[in-house]
Amino acid sequence: PCPGQARSYYVDWRMLRDVKRRKLAYEYADERLRINAIRKNTILPKELQEVADKEIAALPRDSCPVRIRNRCVLTSRPRGVRRRWRLSRIVFRHFADHAQMSGIQRAMW
Amino acid sequence: MWGRVRGWGGLAGGLCRLGAPGSGREAAGVARLEGRACSKIQKLFSTSSVLSTEEDKSAASKDSTTEVASKSQESTAETPKQKLLDIIGNMKVEVSYRKKLQQLKTREIKKQATNKLEGLDSEGTMLQRTTEDIQRGKPLNPELVEAASAVASSLPLNKKQTESELLAQLRRHEETTDKQKKEGISNIRNVISEMAVKRQSSAQRGVRISNRISVDLDEDGQIIKPGRSSRQSFESRRSLKVGRRLNIFTKASTETEKALKTVSSPTIWDLEFAKEIAAITAQPPRNGFEEMIQWTKEGILWEFPIDNEAGMEDDAEFHEHIFLEKHLEGFPKQGPIRHFMELVICGLSKNPYLSVKQKIEHIEWFQKYFEEKKEFLQEI
Secondary structure: OOOOOOOOOOOOHHHHHHHHHHHHHHHHHHHHHHHHHHHOOOOOOHHHHHHHHHHHHHOOHHHOHHHOOOOOOOOOOOOOEEOOOOEEHHHHHHHHHOOOOOOOOOOOO | OHHHHHHHHHHHHHHHHHOOOOHHHHHHHHHHHHOOOOOHHHHHHHHOOOOOHHHHHHHHHHHHHHHHHHHHHHOOOOOHHHHHHHHHHHOOOOOHHHHHHHHHHHHHHHHHHHHHHOOOHHHHHHHHHHHHHHHOOOOOOHHHHHHHHHHHHHOOOOHHHHHHHHHHHHHHHHHHHHHHHHHHHHHHHHHHHHHHHHHHHHHOHHHHHHHHHHHHHHOOOOOHHHHHHHHHHHHHHHHHHHHOOOOOHHHHHHHHHHHHHHOOOOOHHHHHHHHHHHHHHOOOOOOHHHHHHHHHHHOOOOOOOOOOOOOOOOOOOHHHHHOOHHHHHHOOOOOHHHHHHHHHHHHHHOOOOOOHHHHHHHHHHHHHHHHHOHHHHHHO
């Protein structure tokens, strides 16, 4: 009775892992910012900065934002993803051709 | 049409403002004496507010000036009968002061019309009424009286009559303003009861209008009747004031309190029942609009026009964002740490995306961190 697809699971496990990484990165974002501010410093003594290095390395590995991959939201494709729509190129093309993307038109010039 | 009205009104208004506030009333008298009627007047009467006295005065003067303007233009076209019918047809419901003004003005308009065309039958009755008014209590401001006499003398028409009418108008106005000043809030109930009475009467307006129309067509000594009916309404108003009491609030409030006390904490079954009802009544959206409404309620869809600060309630002033030095009290005043923290504060003060709370949290974290590392730092 409801229009559109009803999806209750993530597309695959890789997408799930990516979701976990994003959550952790959000939680530890402030701490990482502060510890990095201590590390990337010329004023504070070097010993303090080394201690900060060790501290940040001790944080969970999934908390760093570098590990996040912008996957396609519908197919979990890691490559060929347009950031604005969060879709892979194939899905994007599919929807655009069916006129389901607002403001998208076939280019011709 | 409206532009011309305003122009005329502006001129007359200018003239009014030169003298005392009472001079506005003179203009009203002047307007009436010209004996020209217009349907727009009633619309002007109905717009202004009710209970404040000074607003009434100024509003009345404005109305009278626009009355002058509108009258001066439309007089030639309409016959007096049509004018009177228009007035009666457009009369609206107002509070006591407005109603008295209207009635007085319509009476006077009618009188002037009849005077112009035919004999002076109405004068006798007007004079009677003015003498009645004169007998009422408070003496008028001598300046106003002088002004009224000056205006009356300046006009070409019957001077004594104009003066008496003006003075009657002034007196009535002062009466009502004094009443309102003295009685104040406790009188609101009476006012409301009066208003209720008038609404009933307006429902029967059709009957009265027809009566009045039939009266006016005779134009010979029948004009006493509207005066009589107005007197009756005055009397009925007084009798109602005496007898009636609106006992709405006292009883109902006690009842509602009792009803509230009986409801105790809802049981689990009640909650379940409520959830069931909500689930059943929440039908799936029939169209895209209802879907969008549902999403907006849930928070999925933003509210349009887009508010850039939606969900961001930063009530702090700018100085709380910028002058963060007072939070630096826990730190040593010399040394590299102080230098570092000052840089941190400089950066935070330039950050528009954080709330004051978040900034303070940052600083406090640093404070904790450096305190933990104190022993380590002292070794260095």
